[in-house]
Amino acid sequence: MSIVTDTTRSRERIVIPGLRGLRSGALALGSGAVSLAGAAAILGVLWAIAAWQSELPGPISTMGTFWRLLRDPFYDNGPNDKGIGLQLLASLQRVFTGFALSALVAIPLGVLLGSNRIVRRFFDPVVQVLKPVSPLAWFPIGLVVLQSQPNAAVFVVFICSLWPTVINTAAGVSSIPESHKNVARVFQFNAWKYLTRIVLPHSLPYIITGLRLSMGVAWLVIVAAEMLSGSAGVGFYVWDSYNASNFEAVLSAILFIGIIGLALDRLFAGAGSLFSYPEVA
Amino acid sequence: MTAPYLELRGVGQSFGKYTAVAxxxxxxxRGEFVTLIGHSGCGKSTLLNLIAGLGKPTAGSIELDGKPxxxxxxxxGMVFQNHSLLPWLSVYANVYEAVDAVFPGRRPQxxxxxxxxxxxLLRVVGLWEHRDKRPGELSGGMRQRTAVARAFAIVPRVLxxxxxxxxxxxxxxxxxQxxxxxxxxxxxxxxxxLMVTHDIDEAIYLSDRIVVMTNGPRATVREVVQVPLARPRERHAMLHTAAYADLKEHLLELLAERAVVGAA
Structure with missing residues (x-):
């Protein structure tokens, strides 16, 4: 099992052909708004059935709460009563801190792994073992090392968002065509020129894919970490609302989490399309 | 007779059990234009890569100006088969980065x-107007012109x-051409x-001497042929000379024979 083969799988995972087909089919029908309305209608019906069969609140009462949260997102009535906007900002701040730190480590580490076969052979088992570890298992480690619950949440984000960027960067660097390497050798590129004119430009699309996957992981992980860490953040908000039996707030928060996650993913997808060069045969 | 500038002695290259050239x-x-010609897979490119220093010969020695x-x-300087321009750099940057790598001086002057x-150089090859384009926006000929300009730009002694x-x-x-x-x-x-080609007309038109290779594996020099045509050459006039016709016939014969030679 090498890092590289693993990556192709994880890269494929984000391009789901079904979704592509669904999207183009919807576009053929008319507009994105039509398909969105259709999806909302299907979701609403299923939701209504689920609510009728259980103690979950239905779509209408939830939308009421959703609007109420959206109208006043930034109120602050002390540590246990803050608006959803403040909670989301607290989470986003942790996500970006953990994500930025992990990118600072992951990109150089990925370049190192991708450019040196010996380093790769040494590190590959480490990555393979650490990658599948559940985010929640890292939480106590973060607590022990950092002695602070919010910082432990950042630590969990950091650790979990390392791997996709490391693996994708390594895949990019190790796939530099022989012809580019020969150019660097014949024209006497020094290490800096080789890194900035060949390694990084070639790997950039891979790195952005890695960052995009890492951001997805970070956003997944923060909710779980904040349920453990408490204090603030959207994960804390979900757990706190559950304890207060405010299921409308829980469901609304899920919607907010989903919408922000989608926006973050689109952001990186947009960045990725800025840096694609047509490879010339 | 001037002393040899580039000297290959008993050069061979094996990849594991497979011997490409021997x-x-x-x-x-110095100052010669030499073409290596032969069928594909005869190790011409292998030989050129050895002279470029991209590989080390497993047998023999190569000396340039008396130094191994x-x-x-x-x-x-080298022009690669597939032009090998960096797709994220403009035409200008592709050439400039090579010059800058070879001459790393930082002073404004x-x-x-x-x-x-x-x-x-970009003006000579007619690409100055296209200097800001990326290789993906160029035709095949323009890409190869850029690659030629890049090779000349580093002021190499040998191309x-x-x-x-x-x-x-x-x-x-x-x-x-x-x-x-x-x-x-x-x-x-x-x-x-030094140029590798499989085009006989190209070889005759451009070179002073043509090195005909035998077929691989264990490809070697079949014969070295002098091109008895004065420079500057005029393409159309050249085509109608007896010297050209004889030379082309001779080369065709050598290339046709190579199967027999290779089997022997």
């Missing part, structure tokens, strides 16, 4: 010299060309040229 002896004098070749060097050189025009259409190919000859005669520093 027992190559070749002397090239130990790796790639700025004294040898030194940078200006580099910029002037890039501009002059190595690996089937540079093989992928181009006939019209583009002839105009690039003329540009190559112009650059070669115009650029005093770049005197010696």
């Amino acid at each position: 027992g190559i002896d070749l002397s090239v004098t 070749i130990s790796g790639p060097g700025a004294d040898r 030194e940078k200006q010299v580099k910029r002037d050189r890039v501009e002059r 190595l060309l690996d089937e540079p025009f093989g992928a181009l259409d006939a019209l583009t190919r002839t105009s690039l 003329d540009e190559l000859i112009n650059l070669w005669s115009f650029d005093q520093a770049t005197e010696t040229v």
Whole structure:
């Protein structure tokens, strides 16, 4: 099992052909708004059935709460009563801190792994073992090392968002065509020129894919970490609302989490399309 | 008779059990244009890569100006078979980065010299107007022109060309051949040229001597043929001379025989 083969799988995972087909089919029908309305209608019906069969609140009462949260997102009535906007900002701040730190480590580490076969052979088992570890298992480690619950949440984000960027960067660097390497050798590129004119430009699309996957992981992980860490953040908000039996707030928060996650993913997808060069045969 | 500038003695290259080329002896004098010709897979490109320093011969020795070749060097410029431009850099940057790598001077004056050189070469190959385009926006001929400009830009003593025009259409190919000859005669520093091709007309039109290779594996030099045509050559006049016809016939014979030679 090498890092590289693993990556192709994880890269494929984000391009789901079904979704592509669904999207183009919807576009053929008319507009994105039509398909969105259709999806909302299907979701609403299923939701209504689920609510009728259980103690979950239905779509209408939830939308009421959703609007109420959206109208006043930034109120602050002390540590246990803050608006959803403040909670989301607290989470986003942790996500970006953990994500930025992990990118600072992951990109150089990925370049190192991708450019040196010996380093790769040494590190590959480490990555393979650490990658599948559940985010929640890292939480106590973060607590022990950092002695602070919010910082432990950042630590969990950091650790979990390392791997996709490391693996994708390594895949990019190790796939530099022989012809580019020969150019660097014949024209006497020094290490800096080789890194900035060949390694990084070639790997950039891979790195952005890695960052995009890492951001997805970070956003997944923060909710779980904040349920453990408490204090603030959207994960804390979900757990706190559950304890207060405010299921409308829980469901609304899920919607907010989903919408922000989608926006973050689109952001990186947009960045990725800025840096694609047509490879010339 | 001048002393050999580039000297290959008993050069061989094996990849594991497979021997691509063996027992190559070749002397090239300063200022010569030499073409390596042979069927595909005969190890011409392998030999050129060895001279470029991209590989080490498993047998024999290669000396340039009396010194053994130990790796790639700025004294040898190369045009690759697939142009090998960096797709994220503009035409200008592709040439400039090569010049900048070979001449790393940081002073404004030194940078200006580099910029002037890039501009002059891009003007010679007719790409100055297209300097801001990326390779993906260029035609095949323009890409290969950029690659030729890049190779000349580092002021190499020896120019190595690996089937540079093989992928181009006939019209583009002839105009690039003329540009190559112009650059070669115009650029005093770049005197010696080694070119790999499988096009007999190209070899005759461009070179002073043609090295015919036998078929691989264990490809070696079949015969070295002198081209008895005075320079500057005129393509159309050349086609109707007896010398040209005889030479072409001789080369065709050598290339047709190679199967028998290879089997022996």
